[in-house]
Amino acid sequence: MDSVYFDHASTTPVDDGVLEEILPYYKQQFGNADSAHQFGRATKVAIEDARELVAKLIGAEPSEIIFTSGGTESDNAAIKGVVNATRKTEVITSPIEHHAVIHPAESLKMKGCKVTYLEPDSTGMITPEQVKEAISDETAIVSLMHVNNEIGTILPIKEIAATCKERKVPFHSDTVQSVGKMPLNVKELGVDLLSMSGHKIYGPKGIGVLYVKNGTPWLPWLQGGSQERRRRGGTSNVAGIVGMAEALNYCIANLDAHRTHYSNLRGKLIDGLEERLKGRYRINGPVDDGVPHIINLSFPMEDATTEKGLDGEMLLLNLDIEGICVSNGSACTSGAVEPSHVLKGIGLPDKLANSSIRISFGKDNTLEQVQFFLDKLDDVLSRMTKVPS
Numbered sequence: 001m002d003s004v005y006f007d008h009a010s011t012t013p014v015d016d017g018v019l020e021e022i023l024p025y026y027k028q029q030f031g032n033a034d035s036a037h038q039f040g041r042a043t044k045v046a047i048e049d050a051r052e053l054v055a056k057l058i059g060a061e062p063s064e065i066i067f068t069s070g071g072t073e074s075d076n077a078a079i080k081g082v083v084n085a086t087r088k089t090e091v092i093t094s095p096i097e098h099h100a101v102i103h104p105a106e107s108l109k110m111k112g113c114k115v116t117y118l119e120p121d122s123t124g125m126i127t128p129e130q131v132k133e134a135i136s137d138e139t140a141i142v143s144l145m146h147v148n149n150e151i152g153t154i155l156p157i158k159e160i161a162a163t164c165k166e167r168k169v170p171f172h173s174d175t176v177q178s179v180g181k182m183p184l185n186v187k188e189l190g191v192d193l194l195s196m197s198g199h200k201i202y203g204p205k206g207i208g209v210l211y212v213k214n215g216t217p218w219l220p221w222l223q224g225g226s227q228e229r230r231r232r233g234g235t236s237n238v239a240g241i242v243g244m245a246e247a248l249n250y251c252i253a254n255l256d257a258h259r260t261h262y263s264n265l266r267g268k269l270i271d272g273l274e275e276r277l278k279g280r281y282r283i284n285g286p287v288d289d290g291v292p293h294i295i296n297l298s299f300p301m302e303d304a305t306t307e308k309g310l311d312g313e314m315l316l317l318n319l320d321i322e323g324i325c326v327s328n329g330s331a332c333t334s335g336a337v338e339p340s341h342v343l344k345g346i347g348l349p350d351k352l353a354n355s356s357i358r359i360s361f362g363k364d365n366t367l368e369q370v371q372f373f374l375d376k377l378d379d380v381l382s383r384m385t386k387v388p389s
């Protein structure tokens, strides 16, 4: 079997249809959208069409859509932009957000802001009540993600947005892992700011969207030319922008089919794990009510050579040798492997967190690939945990 890619929460390939749409913008239609001549006018039209399409797909106004360089920039711009505009000094978030939220929050802390981290439960859940209790007169912004990228928890962001609205505090949600994968309408959700990324939904890398509801206190973060109505300077990434809109359109058109497909893959995976590894694996995060395409597993076993807990990093490398690509959330900071901040954040003991891998399905994965993974996982685990004689 060719390599099996189970790491779609990290990135996805560009869809064929999307690629076809964006290729002309690298060669024939390469104009700077701000140029007054025909080359510029053509790309300007493409950008504004893309903006309208994105707005329509999420229930926003075109004037509320800002194209950015990706999820990371959108998260940074949302949080810093609101703090700068409100002059309030508290950011409320959680310890299991993506680093694109946590690190800007921490950098604001160094400038004197207070960062309040709401504690998730063992499945990664954070309730509107927690948000309500935490909001103070000093709260500039609440930022909580829609779907957790490591464990797949779905937060009740509609209810959280309503709570924030009551207290007149802007609410930002990182929806990089939910948009295009579950129904999402900004009006229905009531969010004030929202981040998206192209490359997690079969679009190109280096493109994202920041939705800012009209009237939200927010100051531009990246300053330069007058692009994006002076809200984000820099020559427009035309191919990226067109690709972002096409990718979102494609994913939303196929949303139900993709979701059913992921549920089937997940079902086969869990059945196989139950059959072969019952009691020797655990699911981190929600078991039944998370998104179907993200599954985080730990293996409470002893490593054959070190006699310590199983090393998830080694498991990942061994699976890679077998042609299977998964991920783990651990970060290599200054030479030492740190367990994932998300798994730590939901209270998982280090030993279990260190033995974890994340499987994230994509539209082109097959049931045969899940079967192949189960076979190889079995082999690799027996090798890694065999008691040497």
Ligand SMILES: *Cc1c(COP(=O)(O)O)cnc(C)c1O
Pocket: 009, 010, 069, 070, 071, 072, 073, 075, 098, 100, 145, 147, 148, 149, 174, 176, 177, 196, 197, 198, 199, 200, 206, 207, 208
């Ligand atoms: C991937 C990801 C990001 C970062 O997006 P980029 O476009 O890679 O900058 C932010 N948040 C979440 C939840 C993600 O999964």
